[in-house]
Amino acid sequence: MRAPATDRRPWTFYVLAAVFTLFVLFLYGPMVCIYILSFQGPNGGLTFPLNGVSIDWFGALFHQQRTGDIAGAFSRSIPLALIVLTVTVMFSLAAGLAFRRRFFGAGLIFYVAIASLIVPGLVLSVGIGLGFQMLDLAPRWYSSALGAHLSWTLPFGLLIMFAVFSRLSWSYEEAARDLGASTWQTLRYVVIPIVFPGIIGVALFGFTLSYDEFPRSWLTVGPYNTLPLEIWAMTTNITSPALYALGTVTTVISFVVIAAALSSIAVIQSHRTRRRVARERAIKSGS
Amino acid sequence: MKLAIPTKAVPYLEVAPLAIVLLFFFVVPMAMVLVASFFDYNMTGIIPTFTLTNYIDLLTSRTTLELYLETLKFALIVWAITLVLGFTIAYFLAFHVRNPLIAIGLLLLCTVPFWTSDIIRMISWIPLLGKYGVFNRALLELGVVDSPVQWLLFSDFAVVVAYVHLFTLFMIVPIFNSMARIDRSLIEAAVDAGAGRLRVLTEVVIPLSKTGIALGSIFVITLVMGDFFIVKIMSGGRSASVVMAVFEDVNLLFYPPAAASAVLLLIIVTLIVSFILRVVDVRKELMG
Numbered sequence: 016m017r018a019p020a021t022d023r024r025p026w027t028f029y030v031l032a033a034v035f036t037l038f039v040l041f042l043y044g045p046m047v048c049i050y051i052l053s054f055q056g057p058n059g060g061l062t063f064p065l066n067g068v069s070i071d072w073f074g075a076l077f078h079q080q081r082t083g084d085i086a087g088a089f090s091r092s093i094p095l096a097l098i099v100l101t102v103t104v105m106f107s108l109a110a111g112l113a114f115r116r117r118f119f120g121a122g123l124i125f126y127v128a129i130a131s132l133i134v135p136g137l138v139l140s141v142g143i144g145l146g147f148q149m150l151d152l153a154p155r156w157y158s159s160a161l162g163a164h165l166s167w168t169l170p171f172g173l174l175i176m177f178a179v180f181s182r183l184s185w186s187y188e189e190a191a192r193d194l195g196a197s198t199w200q201t202l203r204y205v206v207i208p209i210v211f212p213g214i215i216g217v218a219l220f221g222f223t224l225s226y227d228e229f230p231r232s233w234l235t236v237g238p239y240n241t242l243p244l245e246i247w248a249m250t251t252n253i254t255s256p257a258l259y260a261l262g263t264v265t266t267v268i269s270f271v272v273i274a275a276a277l278s279s280i281a282v283i284q285s286h287r288t289r290r291r292v293a294r295e296r297a298i299k300s301g302s
Numbered sequence: 303m304k305l306a307i308p309t310k311a312v313p314y315l316e317v318a319p320l321a322i323v324l325l326f327f328f329v330v331p332m333a334m335v336l337v338a339s340f341f342d343y344n345m346t347g348i349i350p351t352f353t354l355t356n357y358i359d360l361l362t363s364r365t366t367l368e369l370y371l372e373t374l375k376f377a378l379i380v381w382a383i384t385l386v387l388g389f390t391i392a393y394f395l396a397f398h399v400r401n402p403l404i405a406i407g408l409l410l411l412c413t414v415p416f417w418t419s420d421i422i423r424m425i426s427w428i429p430l431l432g433k434y435g436v437f438n439r440a441l442l443e444l445g446v447v448d449s450p451v452q453w454l455l456f457s458d459f460a461v462v463v464a465y466v467h468l469f470t471l472f473m474i475v476p477i478f479n480s481m482a483r484i485d486r487s488l489i490e491a492a493v494d495a496g497a498g499r500l501r502v503l504t505e506v507v508i509p510l511s512k513t514g515i516a517l518g519s520i521f522v523i524t525l526v527m528g529d530f531f532i533v534k535i536m537s538g539g540r541s542a543s544v545v546m547a548v549f550e551d552v553n554l555l556f557y558p559p560a561a562a563s564a565v566l567l568l569i570i571v572t573l574i575v576s577f578i579l580r581v582v583d584v585r586k587e588l589m590g
Contacts (some may be wrong), residue, residue, distance in 0.1 A: 025499075027398070031390060031393065031394035031398055032394065034387075034391065034394065035391055038391055038412070039411060044430075045423070045426035045429075045430055046418075046423060048426060048429050049422070049426040049429065061432070062428075062429045062432055063429060063439070106320045106323065107320065109316040110316060110317045112313075113313035113314070113315075113316035114313075114317070116312075116313045118313040118317070121313075121317075124317060124321055124324070127321075127324050127328065128320075128324060130328070131324055131328040133520065133571070133575065134328070134568065135524075135527070135528025135571075137530055137548060137549060138548065138564040139327075139328065139331055139332070141552055141557070141561065142330075142333075142334045143334075145335065146330060146331050146334045149334065162323065162327035163327060165323050165327060166323065166324060166328040169320050169323060169324065219417065220417075223418070227420060229420075229421060229531065230530070230531070246421050250425055261422075262419070262425065265419055265422060266418050266419065266422060269417055269418040269419070272417075277410065
């Protein structure tokens with residue numbers, strides 16, 4: 016029931032709001048704890064209380080031998096995530112356009128994409144590892160791991176594109192074509208600007224899913240680890256707050272990417288709202 | 303020169319890049335796993351001769367049954383918890399938050415952690431649940447217990463906490479999507495016809511959110527059944543999962559038995575997913 020805004024809220028609202036608040040605490044609370052603990056003093060341990068405050072553990076990440084090659088892992092994970100982002104955006108946008116029409120095999124490709132989304136990442140990793148072994152190819156982060164990540168980000172991209180295109184009416188493109196636009200111009204100046212917020216969404220998924228992916232990277236990165244594999248190695252053999260410091264650094268990078276994506280979507284949307292309001296006002300004053 | 307592409311060919315050209323990537327990095331690798339599951343092996347590597355030994359060993363071993371029961375136990379517990387929690391949160395966002403922009407904002411608040419590392423989010427429970435962690439300290443301070451509670455970390459409890467923490471989002475988003483599409487006038491009609499809050503929920507909202515519930519269930523169940531690192535770290539090595547066994551076989555370079563248990567897992571997961579799909583047609587929902 017949609018009550019008028021002045022009505023009192025039912026008691027269920029307060030119960031559900033409390034559940035929601037607790038859930039958000041449950042989501043963020045533990046993460047906040049490790050960000051705090053990563054500033055542990057030099058003699059501090061893995062749990063509270065803080066034994067002084069320092070940034071020693073961040074230094075330990077990049078200067079100690081036993082923490083592994085963290086700088087190198089970043090120098091591979093970030094370019095890999097950027098390549099995955101670019102390819103995911105281009106391929107899923109194109110495929111999303113294809114699925115707006117009927118074509119032979121659409122159902123099959125759809126089900127393969129869904130299967131690729133839900134197959135256990137480790138099993139896929141084994142499959143790609145075996146394939147490269149049988150073809151006598153050496154797995155590398157820019158070949159086998161790139162493919163492994165794409166098999167996971169492309170289905171996500173495709174589903175987002177379905178959601179975006181299901182709301183896009185054909186009439187915009189028909190209008191553009193009636194005004195003499197070529198297919199390419201219609202795509203470039205009409206379709207892409209309209210679906211651009213969705214494209215940013217796909218890019219965000221492409222980057223973050225690749226940047227944090229561990230199971231699919233396991234047998235596919237080759238001799239040089241990406242970041243999640245370094246983190247995995249650390250969880251099994253490092254028992255110092257350096258692990259938390261790494262968690263903080265990698266999460267800061269994720270947060271920067273998320274903030275950039277979400278704020279650019281927000282800017283585009285508010286720009287559109289402003290233009291619409293201005294246009295409506297102009298029409299009103301004109302009549 | 304203008305390149306003329308026949309209109310009929312356009313969708314095929316558009317879908318080709320995605321289809322080719324999925325062919326080479328999903329279909330072919332899965333075929334590789336299937337082929338390898340019939341190969342023999344020894345300490346030095348894979349021997350490409352046809353054998354059913356891997357499957358016979360797998361299906362006659364007690365460990366297999368125990369692993370599946372263990373994995374299914376976690377899948378059921380986590381599915382039940384995330385379903386109730388995810389449904390409640392989606393219901394709150396879709397029906398109780400009046401401003402749709404705020405609802406989207408709150409949904410994003412739940413989504414942001416999904417875009418960060420799941421290993422880091424998992425280990426962030428260690429300082430909370432550990433023997434000298436936050437919860438144990440609080441319990442000791444309050445005098446609830448005399449000595450630190452041992453079962454908080456490195457236990458089934460910790461595994462379930464981590465799963466719920468990481469996977470509830472996969473329930474919230476699809477259920478919220480279904481609920482957002484429910485025509486509000488249906489609910490008004492039900493209320494006008496005299497239905498109470500509970501009847502509106504059970505006879506209008508739940509039936510109309512079933513595609514979201516089905517999608518969320520598929521995600522959560524396949525994620526739990528495909529996991530190995532959460533169960534390894536959070537149980538402290540005390541519990542195992544089916545994929546954990548695959549992981550350990552591959553670490554010993556025993557590819558064929560690893561492949562056989564992967565194939566068995568895929569068959570079981572496919573059966574579960576197709577059972578859910580038989581109950582609810584999800585494709586319509588996804589393709590709009």
